[in-house]
Amino acid sequence: MTMPFGEICGQDRAVLLLRRAWAGGRLAQAYCFAGPPGAGKRTTALALAQAVNCLAPATAGPAPDACGTCRSCRRIAAGQHPDVILVTPQEKTVITIEQVRDLAARANLRAYEGNVKVWILDPADQMQEPAANAFLKTLEEPAGRSLFILVTTAFTALLATIRSRCQEVRFDPLGDEALRTILMRHGRSAEDVAAVLPLAGGNAERALGLDVVEERARQERVVAETWGALGSVPALLEQAERIGKDRATLEAALEILLGFTRDLAVFRVGESSRRLLPTDRLAAGGRAAAGIPLSATLKIHEAQAEARRRLAVNAQPRFTAERMLLKMREAMEEKVGGPA
Ligand SMILES: [Zn+2]
CATH class of the missing domain: 3.40.50.300 (P-loop containing nucleotide triphosphate hydrolases)
Known part of the structure; x- marks a missing residue:
């Protein structure tokens, strides 16, 4: 000791x-x-x-x-x-x-x-x-x-x-560095730490209690459902209802989506920055980033960041989610229509 x-x-x-x-x-x-x-x-x-x-x-x-x-x-x-x-x-x-x-x-x-x-x-x-x-x-x-x-x-x-x-x-509340140290001391891998850090809210107890496997599956589900819903407006509204069902749900979803979009941007920016991503996130980011140019990625990031700002000043969660998803869809359509 x-x-x-x-x-x-x-x-x-x-x-x-x-x-x-x-x-x-x-x-x-x-x-x-x-x-x-x-x-x-x-x-x-x-x-x-x-x-x-x-x-x-x-x-x-x-x-x-x-x-x-x-x-x-x-x-x-x-x-x-x-x-x-x-x-x-x-x-x-x-x-x-x-x-x-x-x-x-x-x-x-x-x-x-x-x-x-x-x-x-x-x-x-x-x-x-x-x-x-x-x-x-x-x-x-x-x-x-x-x-x-x-x-x-x-x-x-x-x-x-x-x-x-x-x-x-x-x-x-604990900063990311302190949380990382605590999690590593408890034997968590760098990948595990990356998965729980955005959801820990500066709380070491919560971070240690999160089931990493379940947590990653949940994150992947939110990412897949959200991106999958951008293709049609009815699907998009349904997804807005799901992630915007209350404030806490939307806050958690935004953390996940912002983390994923950051990964996408990092992937787009270049080889050297990719070393920053844990391998599993790199793989997922690489797959999704294949068709999305950096300009669209940044617009998507802005839509998500805006949703978080609006939520912080008590905007209605479902409406905030709808607005964000519509903007994400817009950014994706530009990519299909315009030059990559
Ligand atoms: Zn002593």
Whole structure:
């Protein structure tokens, strides 16, 4: 195992803030890690728990970190450290007042073996009001050496009184590079990464959960159905109904279509750029690109990009899909009629 903070991808700002506060002995008593799902909030909470309880921490130097290998670090990573307690909703619904009372009673006891008791409440916004009020009391009367980490995707859903007692640490959606690193670390191939990246929405959990084989089949289906429908207006309207059935469906379809059109353009631009495409996408792009000149490809890309812009300002999904498909058809007809 390597260094816990050092392993976290794509959250440099949040991690640096925590590393500095920890190494400088300036940690707050309660933090709220807020940001979109799958961005690494819980991983970072565990890294911080390892840091404060590590038996051989590296606190000097530019990148202070827990060792990741001592007994304490290993037990925290395995979820078996008695002083690092994860509080999650029971039966996947809410964090109950009983759970918080238990937390309050145990926060008063001395830590078993670590230096600091760490409570990770995830998701903290799933505390019902009585539970939240009980938790607030615990925050107001700090007991022993406890560190509270509230994890949430909805910071404003927490009670204002709780928010004001926590230091907020913001997490951003993961960028493509960070996601790529995480996926590769989990043994995904470059082709697999290329297939799931456009659909992950900066969410590592979602990216890891996507079934690559199924996902590729779905992408191929959307591409084939869409291009197949450009030949006739009734087919085109039917396809608009399918991909424009709601906002989320159209957003997902647009990601796929834009990715495919980019591949087409790359294929058209020249040999050297083709190396950028994974082999299976190169094959598919090559087949489809055979009859489509670059000018038409760019018009198609513009129609799709425009649809995405319109959707972002709440255009009606089905109408947006129709308009895009008609423009794609126009671009294709020009290609048949005009010079290639
Ligand atoms: Zn350690």
